[in-house]
Amino acid sequence: xxxxxxxxxxxxxxxxxxxxxxxxxxxxxxxxxxxxxxxxxxxxxxxxxxxxxxxxxxxxxxxxxxxxxxxxxxxxxxxxxxxxxxxxxxxxxxxxxxxxxxxxxxxxxxxxxxxxxxxxxxxxxxxxxxxxxxxxxxxxxxxxxxxxxxxxxxxxxxxxxxxxxxxxxxxxxxxxxxxxxxxxxxxxxxxxxxxxxxxxxxxxxxxxxxxxxxxxxxxxxxxxxxxxxxxxxxxxxxxxxxxxxxxxxxxxxxxxxxxxxxxxxxxxxxxxxxxxxxxxxxxxxxxxxxxxxxxxxxxxxxxxxxxxxxxxx
Amino acid sequence: xxxxxxxxxxxxxxxxxxxxxxxxxxxxxxxxxxxxxxxxxxxxxxxxxxxxxxxxxxxxxxxxxxxxxxxxxxxxxxxxxxxxxxxxxxxxxxxxxxxxxxxxxxxxxxxxxxxxxxxxxxxxxxxxxxxxxxxxxxxxxxxxxxxxxxxxxxxxxxxxxxxxxxxxxxxxxxxxxxxxxxxxxxxxxxxxxxxxxxxxxxxxxxxxxxxxxxxxxxxxxxxxxxxxxxxxxxxxxxxxxxxxxxxxxxxxxxxxxxxxxxxxxxxxxxxxxxxxxxxxxxxxxxxxxxxxxxxxxxxxxxxxxxxxxxxxxxxxxxxxxxxxxxxxxxxxxxxxxxxxxxxxxxxxxxxxxxxxxxxxxxxxxxxxxxxxxxxxxxxxxxxxxxxxxxxxxxxxxxxxxxxxxxxxxxxxxxxxxxxxxxxxxxx
Numbered sequence: 149x150x151x152x153x154x155x156x157x158x159x160x161x162x163x164x165x166x167x168x169x170x171x172x173x174x175x176x177x178x179x180x181x182x183x184x185x186x187x188x189x190x191x192x193x194x195x196x197x198x199x200x201x202x203x204x205x206x207x208x209x210x211x212x213x214x215x216x217x218x219x220x221x222x223x224x225x226x227x228x229x230x231x232x233x234x235x236x237x238x239x240x241x242x243x244x245x246x247x248x249x250x251x252x253x254x255x256x257x258x259x260x261x262x263x264x265x266x267x268x269x270x271x272x273x274x275x276x277x278x279x280x281x282x283x284x285x286x287x288x289x290x291x292x293x294x295x296x297x298x299x300x301x302x303x304x305x306x307x308x309x310x311x312x313x314x315x316x317x318x319x320x321x322x323x324x325x326x327x328x329x330x331x332x333x334x335x336x337x338x339x340x341x342x343x344x345x346x347x348x349x350x351x352x353x354x355x356x357x358x359x360x361x362x363x364x365x366x367x368x369x370x371x372x373x374x375x376x377x378x379x380x381x382x383x384x385x386x387x388x389x390x391x392x393x394x395x396x397x398x399x400x401x402x403x404x405x406x407x408x409x410x411x412x413x414x415x416x417x418x419x420x421x422x423x424x425x426x427x428x429x430x431x432x433x434x435x436x437x438x439x440x441x442x443x444x445x446x447x448x449x450x451x452x453x454x455x456x457x458x459x460x461x
Numbered sequence: 462x463x464x465x466x467x468x469x470x471x472x473x474x475x476x477x478x479x480x481x482x483x484x485x486x487x488x489x490x491x492x493x494x495x496x497x498x499x500x501x502x503x504x505x506x507x508x509x510x511x512x513x514x515x516x517x518x519x520x521x522x523x524x525x526x527x528x529x530x531x532x533x534x535x536x537x538x539x540x541x542x543x544x545x546x547x548x549x550x551x552x553x554x555x556x557x558x559x560x561x562x563x564x565x566x567x568x569x570x571x572x573x574x575x576x577x578x579x580x581x582x583x584x585x586x587x588x589x590x591x592x593x594x595x596x597x598x599x600x601x602x603x604x605x606x607x608x609x610x611x612x613x614x615x616x617x618x619x620x621x622x623x624x625x626x627x628x629x630x631x632x633x634x635x636x637x638x639x640x641x642x643x644x645x646x647x648x649x650x651x652x653x654x655x656x657x658x659x660x661x662x663x664x665x666x667x668x669x670x671x672x673x674x675x676x677x678x679x680x681x682x683x684x685x686x687x688x689x690x691x692x693x694x695x696x697x698x699x700x701x702x703x704x705x706x707x708x709x710x711x712x713x714x715x716x717x718x719x720x721x722x723x724x725x726x727x728x729x730x731x732x733x734x735x736x737x738x739x740x741x742x743x744x745x746x747x748x749x750x751x752x753x754x755x756x757x758x759x760x761x762x763x764x765x766x767x768x769x770x771x772x773x774x775x776x777x778x779x780x781x782x783x784x785x786x787x788x789x790x791x792x793x794x795x796x797x798x799x800x801x802x803x804x805x806x807x808x809x810x811x812x813x814x815x816x817x818x819x820x821x822x823x824x825x826x827x828x829x830x831x832x833x834x835x836x837x838x839x840x841x842x843x844x845x846x847x848x849x850x851x852x853x854x855x856x857x858x859x860x861x862x863x864x865x866x867x868x869x870x871x872x873x874x875x876x877x878x879x880x881x882x883x884x885x886x887x888x
Binding site: 233234235236253255256257258260261264275276277278279319322345346347348350 | 658660
């Protein structure tokens with residue numbers, strides 16, 4: 149595989165291989181000296197057209213621990229306002245001899261467009277409201293670890309994963325749905341009807357606007373950030389009402405299936421979509437997800453750029 | 462035959478109704494073929510159809526303002542290659558065509574550099590801002606003789622202003638050509654037909670109802686004012702239903718469909734290729750079927766290309782940022798032949814009505830869209846109904862390359878185009 153643009157790019161063997169290698173990579177994180185020589189001499193440009201402290205930092209650390217030369221480029225602000233097209237921006241950097249681009253952009257499809265223009269390999273680090281494949285991989289990694297701590301072999305078949313919140317504007321939900329289609333988990337999508345994407349019935353998932361009805365049947369509950377500007381858009385009336393109907397409140401926390409893991413891609417709006425009781429609960433995987441982010445991105449970069457066996461090229 | 466040939470006998474052409482005829486082009490008009498002198502230059506049209514020159518109600522020529530994307534010269538050259546002898550230059554240039562002086566400037570460009578007749582479309586509102594009426598009457602009375610008014614690219618959204626515009630243009634038999642797009646239901650970011658595809662691709666949706674609610678309002682305002690409204694680029698089944706209802710009621714509504722909305726569908730945007738970004742967006746197959754049926758039965762009166770050339774740098778942006786629009790003049794006839802004629806939905810006589818007579822009538826263009834009879838202006842196109850070719854975007858008379866048909870095998874029917882008796886294109 150040349151690029152990672154969509155979670156749908158991965159077949160079961162590739163997805164499993166990325167998750168498995170990430171476990172080895174995570175062990176590196178606990179060593180006093182964290183550097184591996186795997187990508188020595190390779191150049192990775194993290195080009196972020198949109199701010200993201202968490203994703204950019206974890207890609208940067210992942211590249212550095214693999215000994216790649218990692219350069220961060222902040223290209224915030226539309227290329228239109230600078231008078232340069234996205235294509236010219238990408239071709240300019242590509243001409244410097246970059247091996248891979250990690251691209252974050254506020255426009256859906258930007259990473260796919262870039263992959264069509266440049267010689268370098270491309271990792272999609274989030275494109276608009278479309279996809280965020282490494283987020284879905286780190287979510288799957290954290291879920292699998294969680295299942296194992298419960299004495300489970302860590303298979304996704306038979307597991308129910310609820311994804312709750314602003315599904316319409318979420319790149320996380322699309323990548324998770326596509327990845328779980330490959331891994332075998334059953335995804336339940338929960339949102340007010342105003343925040344359900346058109347055509348969601350064809351995604352092969354259970355779809356509901358009744359959060360309470362699925363609380364006790366899910367093995368994972370993933371809460372998505374809800375943004376205040378959605379109120380102005382008329383998607384829901386008030387934060388209070390949103391929390392009442394779709395928040396993971398203390399009451400709903402108590403109604404979850406015992407051992408159910410709680411995920412959130414962050415940053416969290418405590419008191420809106422997730423209560424502090426849920427965010428800090430023993431079965432909250434929020435910090436595990438962050439830690440998994442570095443390991444997964446090391447694994448993805450290695451699979452794409454590593455020249456040894458296991459490389460996906 | 463030379464470009465300034467003024468006397469020419471087109472021998473043995475087939476007409477749209479199936480009959481055969483010789484056509485004698487003399488001094489810009491069709492003369493009695495038996496009066497052609499011996500030794501006059503001949504064009505053997507055996508096996509070719511002779512049709513009245515095509516008329517486009519909806520063309521973006523970009524001059525003045527964006528001559529890097531298109532000029533009146535290059536755009537009308539593309540029109541001639543497509544078999545057109547008349548185009549309507551949309552008002553959204555820079556400066557906007559919203560005064561008599563601006564209209565006369567564009568008309569003058571057409572006279573000096575055009576390869577076909579250039580009719581000027583005037584803006585409905587000043588600067589296309591949707592707030593105050595432009596000087597509609599002065600544009601109508603100007604040398605440009607404007608009859609079609611449109612804020613195309615933007616919708617005249619204020620219902621009271623739309624009512625006033627419809628009412629006002631009755632004084633000079635004008636027509637308001639509306640870009641039907643509710644700006645709240647389909648805002649500036651909307652760029653993908655709202656459907657399973659917009660959901661999967663994460664692109665802001667443009668629901669078909671954002672078009673049809675405006676069409677429904679406007680036909681009722683046309684009824685209220687007893688005036689003429691023309692619906693630009695109809696793209697949805699719901700709009701077709703509304704127009705069909707309005708026509709049955711006797712409301713003076715006409716409508717056009719673009720070649721791309723007849724042929725190209727939403728899944729083409731799945732690769733985020735901005736060539737396929739257009740406004741209104743490419744729709745799904747049920748909408749394509751509805752507009753095809755409507756064009757066949759006359760609910761949609763005309764084909765309008767919405768030829769929208771753009772410079773490369775305005776397309777090389779993320780999908781939601783890139784400018785919308787695609788070329789259309791050169792492939793319009795080929796697309797209509799493929800979708801409507803070769804499929805058996807429409808005969809050649811109906812095609813002439815939809816691509817020549819009706820648009821000329823709607824635009825109030827005398828001397829265009831006329832039958833090929835002695836005494837009529839010599840505006841015609843010779844067509845090889847069986848010719849096909851793979852479209853090459855680089856082989857275009859347009860300055861722009863945003864051709865959505867690139868690489869497609871399509872009918873390539875235009876053999877030669879004659880405007881005012883002069884040959885403006887020959888294959």
